[in-house]
Amino acid sequence: MNIYDVGLVLEGGAMRGMFTAGVLDVLMEKDVYIMNCVGVSAGAVFGCNYKSRQIGRTIRYNKRFCRNPHYVSFRSWLFTGDLYGADFGYRRIPYELDVFDTDTFCANDMKFHVGATNLLTGECDFHTLTDGGDRDLLWLRASASMPLVSRVVTIDGIPYMDGGSADSIPLDYMEGLGFRRNVLLLTQPDGFVKQRNGMLPLIRMKYGRRYPALVDVLKHRHEVYNRTLETIRERRRDGLVYVIQPPEALGIKAVEHDSGNLERVYRIGRDTAERILPSLMDFLHS
Numbered sequence: 001m002n003i004y005d006v007g008l009v010l011e012g013g014a015m016r017g018m019f020t021a022g023v024l025d026v027l028m029e030k031d032v033y034i035m036n037c038v039g040v041s042a043g044a045v046f047g048c049n050y051k052s053r054q055i056g057r058t059i060r061y062n063k064r065f066c067r068n069p070h071y072v073s074f075r076s077w078l079f080t081g082d083l084y085g086a087d088f089g090y091r092r093i094p095y096e097l098d099v100f101d102t103d104t105f106c107a108n109d110m111k112f113h114v115g116a117t118n119l120l121t122g123e124c125d126f127h128t129l130t131d132g133g134d135r136d137l138l139w140l141r142a143s144a145s146m147p148l149v150s151r152v153v154t155i156d157g158i159p160y161m162d163g164g165s166a167d168s169i170p171l172d173y174m175e176g177l178g179f180r181r182n183v184l185l186l187t188q189p190d191g192f193v194k195q196r197n198g199m200l201p202l203i204r205m206k207y208g209r210r211y212p213a214l215v216d217v218l219k220h221r222h223e224v225y226n227r228t229l230e231t232i233r234e235r236r237r238d239g240l241v242y243v244i245q246p247p248e249a250l251g252i253k254a255v256e257h258d259s260g261n262l263e264r265v266y267r268i269g270r271d272t273a274e275r276i277l278p279s280l281m282d283f284l285h286s
Helices: 014-029 042-051 057-065 074-080 086-097 102-107 134-143 171-176 200-207 212-219 221-237 259-285
Strands: 002-010 032-040 111-118 124-128 153-155 158-161 182-185 241-244
Touching: 002 042, 002 171, 002 259, 014 032, 014 042, 014 057, 014 182, 014 259, 032 042, 032 171, 032 259, 042 057, 042 111, 042 134, 057 086, 057 259, 086 134, 111 134, 111 212, 134 153, 134 158, 171 182, 171 221, 182 259, 200 212, 212 221, 221 241, 241 259
Parallel strands: 002 032, 002 182, 032 111, 182 241
Antiparallel strands: 111 124, 111 158, 153 158
């Protein structure tokens, strides 16, 4: 097994996360393990399988349940408040239907951190996963709870939602932990520029009174995201980051009921990983 003491940053992006899954599966097949990881949103809920070393689990259960209304549906949203069903996704799947390997997760020395947006401060709070149990799953759920289509998740009395809202690409967090050299796994292609959120009027109506910090974060999210991309370009020029990203826009929706489209994006991730693996290994060994 090849173990590397650098940072790994996993961007979210809903079902663009199938690209992330494809990349990570290839790394696991090649026994390439980066021992310090942080993920937000889909980067967290799919990326945690890298620590449990469950090759194929992410694409397997997403293809199996993508048409199951208990997993993801507007019916689930109407009746539970969650587009992605909380009970099905964070209890039935990991404990019953496609069991999460908590034994391997606990035995693995890899540090896996997850970020969620604190609705009181507008900051991204981070939690280090410990055992893959109920509390860790609650943090994963909080990190992936998208505004407007998910319920607020309360942890220790603090309301949380989607970690990607406050920190879409948490490179600063990994650098703050002391990792100058980082691998970034992004789900948008090179040249992508984030635009202003077109749902801001609805976001203000729903959250403006109780959670103004969240509204402010989402109002400026595109600006913060694009500044982060500029920082990444600077780090890349200095040889401090290695960026893995799709060759073009993935063309997949946040809600995807077509298992073939999930497989297509997953395969793009696998193909990308196979193609860049030699240069990635050069970066990891340098």
